[in-house]
Amino acid sequence: MDLAALQHLLGEVPGKRVACVGDLMVDRFIYGTVSRVSPEAPIPVLARTHELKMLGAAGNVARNIAALGGSVALVGLIGGDAEGHEASRLVGAEEPHIEGYLVTDADRPTTLKTRFVSGGQQLLRVDLEESRPVTGEVEQRLIRTLKDAAQGAGVILLSDYGKGVITDAVIAAAREVAAETGARVIVDSKARSFARYGDIDLVKPNAAELGYATEMRTETDAELEAAIARALELWSTKGVLVTRAGKGVSLGLRGEPVRHFRTTPREVFDASGAGDTALAALGLAIAAGADVETAIAFAQLASGVAVGKAGTATVSPDELVEAVLSAHTAQVDGKVATPQRMVEEVARWRAMGLKVGFTNGCFDILHKGHVAYLAQARGWCDRLIVGVNSDASVRTLKGEGRPVNDLESRALVLAGLRSVDLVAPFEDLTPLKLIEAARPDVLIKGADYSEDQVVGGDLVKSWGGEVRLAEIVEGYSTSAAIARVAKKEQGG
DSSP states (O other): HHHHHHHHHHHOOTEEEEEEEEEEEHHHHHHHEEEEEEESSSSSEEEEEEEEEEEEEEHHHHHHHHHHTTTTEEEEEEEEEEEHHHHHHHHHHHHEEEEEEEEEESSOEEEEEEEEEEEEEEEEEEEEOOOOOHHHHHHHHHHHHHHTTTTOOOOOEEHHHESSOOHHHHHHHHHHHEEEEEEEEEEEEOOOOGGGGOSSEOOOHHHHHHHHHHHHHSSSSSHHHHHHHHHHHHHSSSEEEEOHHHGGGEEEEETSOOOEEEOOOOOOOTTTTTTHHHHHHHHHHHHHOHHHHHHHHHHHHHHHHHHHHHSOOOOOOOHHHHHHHHHHHHHHHHHHHOOHHHHHHHHHHHTTOEEEEEEEEOOOOHHHHHHHHHHHHTTTTTTEEEEOOOHHHHHHEEEEEOOOOOOHHHHHHHHTTTTEEEEEEEOSSSSSSHHHHOOOSSSETTTOOOHHHHHHHHHHHTTOEEEEEEETTTOOOOHHHHHHHHHHHOOO
8 A cells, every 4th residue: 555545545534433343352461471480380480560451352443443543333242240340441441432332241241361471472361251142132232232333334343253242133233224324334253154144245254264164275366266256155245355364365246356465474473453453444444435445455554563563452543654654665675676686677577578678877866857757768668677877987977076865865766766666776887787687678868869879779779679768858957956056055
């Protein structure tokens, strides 16, 4: 997801309402240090230092919607116990971004997951829960509450951890409200079958869950596509979005081919709650009017940030912007190549049947003329390599005081342009060795040269390539820019 698309979406999010219905939990993290093994049994002894409590499951989805700037109505079930009071307190602490619509069932405990952590690693998890489906008056109260909470929501999220809240009647109520209001319904479920959710907009299983539900393999793209096709035969849902860990996600919509959305692998510190973050971002983006492709990119970005944090963490808009900028910086760095890697990249491009172009220059102070020139050059090829002179060769060509910007700065600025696919620095006064190594299909220089003056032109023609001369934007040059700066300084 590029920065412009992210900033536009983040600008649309405030005030957008999402209803989140599902199994509410309290996540408790007990932290400490381990320095010895118990004399009573071969187990570590945790010296407790502190603990944290936060909303989990559907509560974590709601927390992430709020953290991203949305408004969320949280519908969940708590018990009449201390953990239930704690859940209410945690929801209240998130007001006004989270509106709590909590139903109490005095006959069941509030789901509590306690994790013991040392050195960033979980040692043990203890669950307190009851998974029987809600019935009777409690179920009816949930349905009435859902219908109230979903008013004004653009999306209804069903977060089904299998703890009993998402019954068939609750699902039917969600579909009924959506039909009345035009809201979209998205389900994230740990269920073994997804048929019972009916004709909702989207179900979001992971690859293993899809495989179990369809009794098919889901490892390769082809296997996954077949499993999604089978799922759409078995279920009434309008679409299936499959999360595939490091392989990204795959989307199957009725009547359309399956699309695969890859993701950049990220270092995983703690995967707890990353699925909740993805569901929150996906639902919020759709509520804000984003198309499904943009919503998926937003969800991938948010969950990628979440896995780098400890616990059932939320992510903020600033963190998403920082992640995009960091990824862009990494991509820019990756565009600056040695001659050897340039040759490898060219071989890969040629194997894909792509046309390779080459141009070169000092590019000391990048200006409008450079940008227009490189854009025109990129229009004549599928991939554009830009050879850039070293500092020493610029000094020899242009004289003392040049370059104004060093090689690293010039290369990174060039690499940041969309029209540039690879930047290759060279030490010689001419790029002839780079041209021989790259063997471009088209060699480009400015129209201030004649074709017979272009270094390497005859060589490129000898293997069937061509020489093209790009138009020059009048009034823009590095020398003119330096002169203008000097004039202003003298005038000051």
